[in-house]
Amino acid sequence: MEVTNRIFPTQAVWLEVIDSHCHIKASHFLCKVFFRYPDIGTVANTVGRYADIGTVANTVGRYPDIGTVVNTVGRYADIGTVANTVGWYADIATVVNTVGRSPASAGFKSSRDASYAVYQRYQTSVHGDSEDRCRHVQWKRFLVTSPLKLRLVRVDEADVESLVAPHALFKRYQKAVHHETDDECNFNVYFHFLVDTPIKFNCSISFFKEQHPDAGPSSGLGSFHQQYWLDGEKLIAVAVIDILPCCVSSVYFYYDPEYSFLSLGTYSSLRELALTRELGREYSRLAWYYMGFYIHSCPKMRYKGHYEPSFLLCPETYSWCPLPPSVKKLDVNKYSRLVENSSEEDTEGTNIDIDKILVLHQRRPMRYGTFRELKGADEALDVVVREYAGLVGKTAACTMMLSLP
Numbered sequence: 001m002e003v004t005n006r007i008f009p010t011q012a013v014w015l016e017v018i019d020s021h022c023h024i025k026a027s028h029f030l031c032k033v034f035f036r037y038p039d040i041g042t043v044a045n046t047v048g049r050y051a052d053i054g055t056v057a058n059t060v061g062r063y064p065d066i067g068t069v070v071n072t073v074g075r076y077a078d079i080g081t082v083a084n085t086v087g088w089y090a091d092i093a094t095v096v097n098t099v100g101r102s103p104a105s106a107g108f109k110s111s112r113d114a115s116y117a118v119y120q121r122y123q124t125s126v127h128g129d130s131e132d133r134c135r136h137v138q139w140k141r142f143l144v145t146s147p148l149k150l151r152l153v154r155v156d157e158a159d160v161e162s163l164v165a166p167h168a169l170f171k172r173y174q175k176a177v178h179h180e181t182d183d184e185c186n187f188n189v190y191f192h193f194l195v196d197t198p199i200k201f202n203c204s205i206s207f208f209k210e211q212h213p214d215a216g217p218s219s220g221l222g223s224f225h226q227q228y229w230l231d232g233e234k235l236i237a238v239a240v241i242d243i244l245p246c247c248v249s250s251v252y253f254y255y256d257p258e259y260s261f262l263s264l265g266t267y268s269s270l271r272e273l274a275l276t277r278e279l280g281r282e283y284s285r286l287a288w289y290y291m292g293f294y295i296h297s298c299p300k301m302r303y304k305g306h307y308e309p310s311f312l313l314c315p316e317t318y319s320w321c322p323l324p325p326s327v328k329k330l331d332v333n334k335y336s337r338l339v340e341n342s343s344e345e346d347t348e349g350t351n352i353d354i355d356k357i358l359v360l361h362q363r364r365p366m367r368y369g370t371f372r373e374l375k376g377a378d379e380a381l382d383v384v385v386r387e388y389a390g391l392v393g394k395t396a397a398c399t400m401m402l403s404l405p
Contacts, residue, residue, distance in 0.1 A: 119134065119139050120134050149228075150271065152219060152225075152227075153227060156199075156222060163195065165235045166190075166238050167187050169256060171186075171190070173256070193252075199222045219243060220243070222243060223240070223242050223243075224240075224243060225240055228255075236264070239271075241272060246285055246286060246287065247288035248272055248279065248290070250272055250291050251292070253268050266303065269303075273289055273307075305323050313338075314339045317338075319339055354368050355367060355368055356369065357398060358402070360404065365401055
């Protein structure tokens with residue numbers, strides 16, 4: 001427990017809250033975390049019901065304008081900063097002021113010296129420590145500075161040297177967890193699996209952002225490695241993610257087997273939720289977190305349903321369905337239509353005019369109808385394009401480009 005408390009940053013994070021919807025086509029079940037109401041702050045173990053709840057831990061927030069609260073049931077509006085309190089009505093005075101230390105908030109910076117003085121008096125009087133044992137540098141290392149730092153690295157800008165440590169970690173993980181041989185997790189395998197991304201830019205990211213300032217968050221769009229560094233020198237985990245216009249998509253996660261007791265997979269999911277929320281503040285379209293495939297018969301994937309509320313994609317209608325009733329159907333039959341309405345159909349996959357499908361030919365975007373005028377009729381290619389449109393859906397086929405020779 002001591003190791004856990006020292007490694008993790010001080011403020012836990014829970015679920016970002018949104019009120020928009022996004023539809024995406026897929027050929028398998030996907031698991032998605034979705035949030036119900038706007039403007040809930042940083043939250044852990046919390047049921048947030050209404051807007052404007054502040055930083056909250058172990059709390060059920062019922063009404064708006066609840067301040068910073070710890071171990072509290074806030075029943076009505078305008079509850080101040082409260083600890084170990086049941087607040088029944090408005091205008092409860094400030095009892096305890098909770099401030100964020102990592103990153104340092106304005107409140108923490110203004111009270112840093114006073115906080116250290118209290119710590120020093122406590123250690124010397126309660127624990128009998130000498131002043132030399134509770135110096136400022138020790139207080140900072142023990143209670144202020146998180147030894148765990150995250151770095152977000154674009155994979156298309158990574159050189160071979162920068163991939164040495166991530167690959168070494170990947171190799172240890174694959175051999176210990178998946179029992180792979182050295183050949184099965186060599187550098188080439190690693191590079192093609194987790195580095196060589198299909199998301200390409202034809203110009204530099206900085207130039208793209210200059211030309212299209214509203215085309216995504218400041219991090220840019222594309223494939224990234226979110227690296228977890230301990231004490232700035234030891235890489236203990238890597239999350240492979242795609243930052244896309246509407247979502248953060250979780251691709252893969254691997255970690256140092258020596259730290260498996262920390263449940264880093266769960267922690268990384270929470271950090272990715274926090275990242276989604278952070279990016280969403282800059283770019284409102286980016287409001288979703290996708291956890292990838294969900295195979296109900298695979299015990300290792302059950303953790304994806306632990307984040308609530310979660311939804312699965314119906315394989316027949318391509319609409320999102322709440323997880324709990326969907327799981328009951330999958331318990332009976334591993335392939336199941338998840339939508340209750342038997343008459344509902346997938347409108348995205350029908351009545352598609354292939355002439356309107358967007359394609360890329362010789363680096364030029366155009367509609368497939370224009371392409372056919374340039375190249376002439378090709379029935380075999382028409383079949384391929386029609387099949388592609390049926391798989392990705394009408395909306396996607398008319399907004400993303402299919403590369404054609």
